[in-house]
Structure formats: structure tokens, C-alpha cells
Amino acid sequence: MLTTPKLRNRLINNLLNLKLDDENWKVRLIEEEFMKHMWNEES
Numbered sequence: 227m228l229t230t231p232k233l234r235n236r237l238i239n240n241l242l243n244l245k246l247d248d249e250n251w252k253v254r255l256i257e258e259e260f261m262k263h264m265w266n267e268e269s
Contacts, residue, residue, distance in 0.1 A: 238253050245251050 234255065241251070241253060
């Protein structure tokens, strides 16, 4: 299932609201990563 940009933004904002001030998180859109790796013939 592909997410819409509006839904993605809401999800990311919700995640960032959970983050504490002293934490560092990196949010990766797994949908894009999946598509990169799925069609990468070298892997």
C-alpha cells in the first residue's frame, strides 16, 4: 500500500512528537527504500 504525502507528513510529525529532546532519530521512508532495493539487481 502506497501512502499519500499528506499521510506521510502526519505520520512523521506524530513520530517526532514522541521523541524526547535528548534523542536523535532518523526517519526513513521505507516505501522508497524498499523500491530502491527491490529493483536493485546488484543485491
